[in-house]
Amino acid sequence: MSYAQRLLENGALRLLESGDIRDLELFNPEQVCVTYPKTAFSWTDRTGITTPDVTGPLSTTGLVITGTAQAGTLVITADGTAMSASIGIAVVLWDERGNPISVNSGMLTLSGWCKNAAGNYIAANGYGVTPPGFLAVDVSLAAGYTVLVQSIIPSGSVNLHTKLF
Helix, strand or coil, X not given: CCXXXXXXXXXXXXXXXXXXXXXXXXXXXXXCCCCCCCCCCCCEEEEXXXXXXXXXXXXXXXXXXXXXXXXXXXXXXXXXXXXXXXXXXXXXXXCCCCCEEEEEEEEEEEEEEEEXXXXXXXXXXXXXXXXXXXXXXXXXXXXXXXXXXXXXXXXXXEEEEEEEC
């Protein structure tokens, strides 16, 4: 096998096999990722939720599917009237044929002291390794999603806020 030194873009020399050099020279660079500005998608609000969408086994027939476009992450947060309320959230993911392919569940906890301008307690604690007050769901491989409320404890009125990134 023959070797040759090549100067890399960063100015460093690198010893490469001849076959690797040919592969690099024939490589047609393509953009392999896209960064979307935070304004590419807008927030969607679902307000005045007082009863869960799910109270037992659920048939996905008839659920409204929201397209994911080119987004990679769905962010969900909430606010509500009951301090320290726990809100169970389920996200159904869909393929391009309209078939449900996965369901993700998580929980948001509302603050016990911090309110927004409308007088509602804002989300304070996320679930797992997500940022505080948010659920983040990877939707990069899904064609669509549906967000459902599984529980509201204690009862009260809840507003869900979702945004694709």
